[in-house]
Amino acid sequence: MKLLLKNGTLIDYKTRTNGKKDILIEDDKVVEIAEEIESEADKIIDCTNYNIIPGMIDMHCHLREPGFEHKETIETGSKSAVAGGFTTICPMPNTNPTPDNVEVLQKIINEAKRVNLCNVLPYASVSKGEKGEEPVNYKELKEAGAIAFSDDGMPVVNSKIMRNAIIEADKLETFVASHCEEKSVAAGAINAGKVAKELGVEGVLPEAEEIMAAREIVISETNKVRAHICHISTETTRNMVRDAKKRGVKISCETCPHYFSFTVEEVKNSGVNAKMNPPLREEKDRQAIIEGLKDGTIDAIITDHAPHAEEEKNKGLATAPNGIIGFETALSAEIMNLIDTKELNYLDLVRLNSYNPAKLLHIDRGTIEEGKIADITIFDPNEKYTYTKEMIVSKSKNSPFIGKELKGRVKYTIVGGRIVYECN
Secondary structure, eight states: OEEEEEEEEEEETTTTEEEEEEEEEETTEEEEEESOOOOOOSEEEEOTTOEEEEOEEEEEEOOOTTTOTTTOOHHHHHHHHHHTTEEEEEEOSOSSSOSOSHHHHHHHHHHHHHHOSSEEOOOBOSBGGGOSSSBOOHHHHHHTTOOOBOOTTSOOOOHHHHHHHHHHHHHTTOOBEEOOOOGGGOOSSEESSHHHHHHTOOEEOTHHHHHHHHHHHHHHHHHTOOEEEOSOOSHHHHHHHHHHHHTTOOEEEEEOHHHHHOOGGGHHHHGGGGOOSSOOOOHHHHHHHHHHHHHTSSOEEOOOBOOOOHHHHTTOTTTSOOOOOOTTTHHHHHIIIIITTTSSOHHHHHIIIIIHHHHHHTOSOSOOOTTSBOOEEEEEEEEEEEOOGGGOOSSOOOOTTTTOEEEEEEEEEEETTEEEEEOO
16 A cells, blocks of 8 residues: 655654655555655645644543443544544553553453554553552563553552652653642642632642652652653642753653643633643643743643543532543644744644654654654644534543634544544
8 A cells, every 4th residue: 555645744853854745655654755756656645735743642641441431432532532633642541440450451452453543552550450559560561561650540649659660660661650649738629729719619739739749750860760740730840840850850741732721710611621630720830831841841742631421521610520632632722822822833843742752652653754654643734613512523522622713633644554534
């Protein structure tokens, strides 16, 4: 199978390419990149006015299967991911049962292979049942296909367990992704402050994230091992990570589009569809996250795609579950809130969505080069559309972007040389 991409703008961070190129793909690999390619092909895609980037990698999402298939399945989540331009996704282990053993992990991997849309690289849990009490067999799970380890959704309160997990994962050339939440100060529905008081709900203190982020930095620095902090959202966490990196600490971190797109004020517009954990913060925090993306403090943008059924979300702000879907709006959020505002350029976008995540995950992806696997995202950076509930591919519809005009639309997603998504 030969696929020829014509007249698109190739943007690749590794090679610092940003210009018009043709790309010839044969079977699963890129075989030629040139200004002009005249070749026979089974399919030719005219990419005039489109950007072509290495396939986007989401190293933190939730597919809910096994156990919560009423919210999302590996199949529906994969369909949503490729519609958003993602060629590789890493689902978190807060399922039921949790992948704390090889059998459950293998079932997830096998189902993803059956679906065969995008690369699905699952996390295994840090502790059995995500209870934070008994460690899993890290070596066995890594060898069985776990990309990394996390108890995401549940903080590992026991510092001895967490220290051991981070050290053991580092020995295996992988990492622990820490959901930083100090439960003793984490009670609440949305960020503590004026909006929480106005809406009459308990507020989550920013220290809930920051205290535990500080712990992971200490473990990383003291033991000279890598720890990874999930979905950072506050100025103080950004400051701590930035300062640690300046000292040479092997810490890495990620953030989500909602933390640089919205503040807690969005709760007044979107209600429970703007409720997540950590919560949306203040404008100073939003700006700090953008600065962290610009200066390299924050390594990657992830979606934290967290589907919930409508009847669950509609329980009211105080009791509704945390989380929003994010695969299908991530690229538009970045274009509107980072590119159009001149905060970042498209090479930065590729660095944060493709190149850096591939490096963090130790996978041979994140670039478009001759001889490499053809995982590619093609999008129109200028197309505008209104995001409606009806167009959502995910099984769940919990998004603060519903009803908003978005800019930038994925046109094709290519995984291993196969077109797995085409925008109608």
